Amino acid sequence: MATPTLKTISKATGFSVTTVSRALGGYDDVNEETRRAILDEARKQGYTPNLNARLLQKQRTQTIGLIMPATSPRLTDPFFNEFVAGIGSGAATAGYDLLLSTDMTDTTEMETYRRLVSRGRVDGMVLVRTRHNDPRIAYLLHTKLPFVVFGRTDAAHNFTYIDMDGVAAQRLLTQHFIEYGHRRIAYAAPPPHLMFADYRIQGYRAALEAHHLPFDADLLIAGALTERSGREIAHQLLSLAQPPTAIMTGNDLMAFGVMRTIQERGLRVGDDIAVGGFDDIPTAEHIHPGLTTIHQPIYATGQRLVTLLVQMMNGDASPPRAILLEPELIIRASSGSQRA
Amino acid sequence: MATPTLKTISKATGFSVTTVSRALGGYDDVNEETRRAILDEARKQGYTPNLNARLLQKQRTQTIGLIMPATSPRLTDPFFNEFVAGIGSGAATAGYDLLLSTDMTDTTEMETYRRLVSRGRVDGMVLVRTRHNDPRIAYLLHTKLPFVVFGRTDAAHNFTYIDMDGVAAQRLLTQHFIEYGHRRIAYAAPPPHLMFADYRIQGYRAALEAHHLPFDADLLIAGALTERSGREIAHQLLSLAQPPTAIMTGNDLMAFGVMRTIQERGLRVGDDIAVGGFDDIPTAEHIHPGLTTIHQPIYATGQRLVTLLVQMMNGDASPPRAILLEPELIIRASSGSQRA
DNA sequence: ACTATATCCCGAAACGTTTTGGAAAGTCAA
DNA sequence: TTGACTTTCCAAAACGTTTCGGGATATAGT
Numbered sequence: 106m107a108t109p110t111l112k113t114i115s116k117a118t119g120f121s122v123t124t125v126s127r128a129l130g131g132y133d134d135v136n137e138e139t140r141r142a143i144l145d146e147a148r149k150q151g152y153t154p155n156l157n158a159r160l161l162q163k164q165r166t167q168t169i170g171l172i173m174p175a176t177s178p179r180l181t182d183p184f185f186n187e188f189v190a191g192i193g194s195g196a197a198t199a200g201y202d203l204l205l206s207t208d209m210t211d212t213t214e215m216e217t218y219r220r221l222v223s224r225g226r227v228d229g230m231v232l233v234r235t236r237h238n239d240p241r242i243a244y245l246l247h248t249k250l251p252f253v254v255f256g257r258t259d260a261a262h263n264f265t266y267i268d269m270d271g272v273a274a275q276r277l278l279t280q281h282f283i284e285y286g287h288r289r290i291a292y293a294a295p296p297p298h299l300m301f302a303d304y305r306i307q308g309y310r311a312a313l314e315a316h317h318l319p320f321d322a323d324l325l326i327a328g329a330l331t332e333r334s335g336r337e338i339a340h341q342l343l344s345l346a347q348p349p350t351a352i353m354t355g356n357d358l359m360a361f362g363v364m365r366t367i368q369e370r371g372l373r374v375g376d377d378i379a380v381g382g383f384d385d386i387p388t389a390e391h392i393h394p395g396l397t398t399i400h401q402p403i404y405a406t407g408q409r410l411v412t413l414l415v416q417m418m419n420g421d422a423s424p425p426r427a428i429l430l431e432p433e434l435i436i437r438a439s440s441g442s443q444r445a
Numbered sequence: 446m447a448t449p450t451l452k453t454i455s456k457a458t459g460f461s462v463t464t465v466s467r468a469l470g471g472y473d474d475v476n477e478e479t480r481r482a483i484l485d486e487a488r489k490q491g492y493t494p495n496l497n498a499r500l501l502q503k504q505r506t507q508t509i510g511l512i513m514p515a516t517s518p519r520l521t522d523p524f525f526n527e528f529v530a531g532i533g534s535g536a537a538t539a540g541y542d543l544l545l546s547t548d549m550t551d552t553t554e555m556e557t558y559r560r561l562v563s564r565g566r567v568d569g570m571v572l573v574r575t576r577h578n579d580p581r582i583a584y585l586l587h588t589k590l591p592f593v594v595f596g597r598t599d600a601a602h603n604f605t606y607i608d609m610d611g612v613a614a615q616r617l618l619t620q621h622f623i624e625y626g627h628r629r630i631a632y633a634a635p636p637p638h639l640m641f642a643d644y645r646i647q648g649y650r651a652a653l654e655a656h657h658l659p660f661d662a663d664l665l666i667a668g669a670l671t672e673r674s675g676r677e678i679a680h681q682l683l684s685l686a687q688p689p690t691a692i693m694t695g696n697d698l699m700a701f702g703v704m705r706t707i708q709e710r711g712l713r714v715g716d717d718i719a720v721g722g723f724d725d726i727p728t729a730e731h732i733h734p735g736l737t738t739i740h741q742p743i744y745a746t747g748q749r750l751v752t753l754l755v756q757m758m759n760g761d762a763s764p765p766r767a768i769l770l771e772p773e774l775i776i777r778a779s780s781g782s783q784r785a
Numbered sequence: 786a787c788t789a790t791a792t793c794c795c796g797a798a799a800c801g802t803t804t805t806g807g808a809a810a811g812t813c814a815a
Numbered sequence: 816t817t818g819a820c821t822t823t824c825c826a827a828a829a830c831g832t833t834t835c836g837g838g839a840t841a842t843a844g845t
Contacts, residue, residue, distance in 0.1 A: 450830095450831060450832085451831065451832065451833095452831075462831090462832085463833085463834085466831095466832070466833060466834090467833090467834095470833080494831080494832070495830085495831050495832070497830085497831080497832090498830070498831030498832040498833090499831075499832050499833075500832090501830090501831080501832075502831080502832045502833050502834085503832085503833075
């Protein structure tokens with residue numbers, strides 16, 4: 106049995122392919138009786154339109170692209186879990202599909218982008234984890250493909266994005282530790298090529314300055330956004346002649362590593378060394394002790410981004426929007442108690 | 446500037462569309478010089494083939510479909526995180542894209558399947574979380590679309606799947622608690638419509654029987670695979686006239702809920718009530734106390750499934766394969782210490 | 786000089802859909 | 816009876832690619 110197509114229905118009913126198409130498409134220039142006959146036959150054959158053909162004709166794909174940064178062999182960061190879920194949910198309610206790509210190891214990231222974007226695979230893209238002079242943004246800007254971004258970049262902001270206010274966030278967290286009586290607050294910072302590292306560090310230094318605390322370069326160490334990196338940095342920091350009494354990190358995963366190292370060295374997280382993370386992934390609440398961190402509405406942000414993207418894909422030509430998220434500080438036991 | 450197509454290259458180089466296509470396609474019936482000229486022009490124009498057109502012609506999509514069960518508004522279970530990552534990685538290395546769909550709330554699951562499968566959107570599908578007489582499997586079997594499954598179903602196993610040996614796994618865990626001296630071991634079981642619930646319960650009962658322990662229907666409560674459900678069931682169990690001394694659950698998320706309830710009631714997890722989970726998601730290691738659980742190689746399984754699927758999509762007509770995973774017991778502090 | 790054989794190229798059809806620009810037949814108003 | 820509308824239908828083109836079946840031209844073999 107041949108796959109049902111417009112042609113097979115056309116043959117079966119005696120109407121032309123055009124009429125079948127228009128009947129199925131709900132146009133009003135087809136007789137009710139005819140339409141019924143065609144719909145019946147379509148149902149009988151189990152017809153469903155061939156997406157590729159339709160999209161080739163319409164030059165649209167009803168698909169949104171998302172490329173996962175190839176940080177590790179397995180993207181173990183729950184951040185992405187939530188983010189993808191948000192995007193997926195937003196896409197689904199808007200009637201779009203989500204095309205998920207992970208960078209292949211043997212090809213460059215830009216190739217992956219080109220492959221997807223190259224006329225036809227997706228109607229729009231979602232970007233995450235912006236970098237300095239992000240080549241992906243330059244490329245997408247150049248191709249005119251609609252896209253939205255979680256994060257900013259340093260160049261002109263002529264694109265739509267949502268970003269956490271990293272300056273305010275890190276300042277908030279640093280202040281919190283200062284108010285808890287800490288003087289030596291270390292920062293296991295995100296890798297410097299990531300755009301948000303800059304903002305976070307700015308916030309860190311601003312809080313120190315505001316409270317007339319000296320900036321100690323020994324206490325600022327950049328690492329990767331992994332638990333392992335957190336462990337390594339903690340070792341370095343705790344081996345200092347004057348170790349810090351509080352350690353903040355680029356994300357919760359790093360914070361977990363820091364906590365583990367502290368505990369392995371026989372110290373207590375909170376009472377001996379306070380720890381602060383970033384993201385508020387689910388585990389942050391469950392780990393012991395609970396992790397003080399900055400809450401990011403990751404899921405909701407994913408949804409919002411898709412909403413914005415869908416507007417753009419539907420031809421809304423309003424100027425790009427820039428949305429800055431206000432940080433929310435979540436205080437848990439890893440802060441320890443207020444000091445003298 | 447028009448989008449680069451075969452035609453624009455053809456115009457620019459003076460060769461026919463056919464020749465351009467064949468040059469780009471690497472056929473050997475085109476002069477080296479010609480090929481070079483065409484390749485140069487293609488690069489200059491930034492040509493990339495239009496996927497839809499190519500696929501319409503080839504009747505393939507180079508895309509694998511995966512539909513997320515719409516359990517909750519946000520699929521908070523890290524299980525899916527890992528699984529998707531595994532599938533994505535497998536797909537990428539095989540040169541396939543991953544189309545991720547979440548069920549829309551206002552349409553039935555089967556419609557989502559039909560939409561994807563309907564001639565053209567995907568070349569194959571990955572299924573997860575099988576149910577009794579799973580209609581998705583019946584449907585896919587009927588459409589002849591290649592697919593692989595994480596999990597089994599009760600009917601004839603005429604499809605390729607990988608599954609954890611749930612009987613052995615739950616027996617292993619139950620045995621572990623029995624050996625630790627527990628007599629009243631409760632089971633907060635997965636929802637009964639899920640296929641693996643059967644196997645797990647079988648394993649649970651088998652272990653009891655093997656050690657001549659009575660089966661107490663009060664100690665077997667089915668729930669949802671969420672933390673919240675774990676909390677509720679724990680409350681029920683702890684309010685029993687004869688509460689259990691150990692509680693096993695359908696997945697780690699439920700176990701977290703159980704642990705929290707135990708702690709809220711002023712009891713100690715492990716020493717007072719032992720807890721066992723299932724899946725070994727990352728948090729299971731970080732939570733306090735660490736959670737005894739059954740390790741599932743989720744990521745690797747995703748990859749393996751894709752490998753199998755790709756073989757099938759490439760026309761390998763060998764009979765379906767059934768792979769059963771051996772469980773691995775991970776003992777952590779939530780087991781408490783051996784009892785008298 | 787004639788045939789056989791490579792080598793290089795191309796026109797046309799096909800994949801399944803949507804859309805454009807009518808055509809044919811019927812209805813209505815004058 | 817004629818023109819103007821309506822209603823219902825359709826042929827053909829188009830989207831960008833691959834592939835089938837040759838057609839030229841040059842080279843080699845006799």
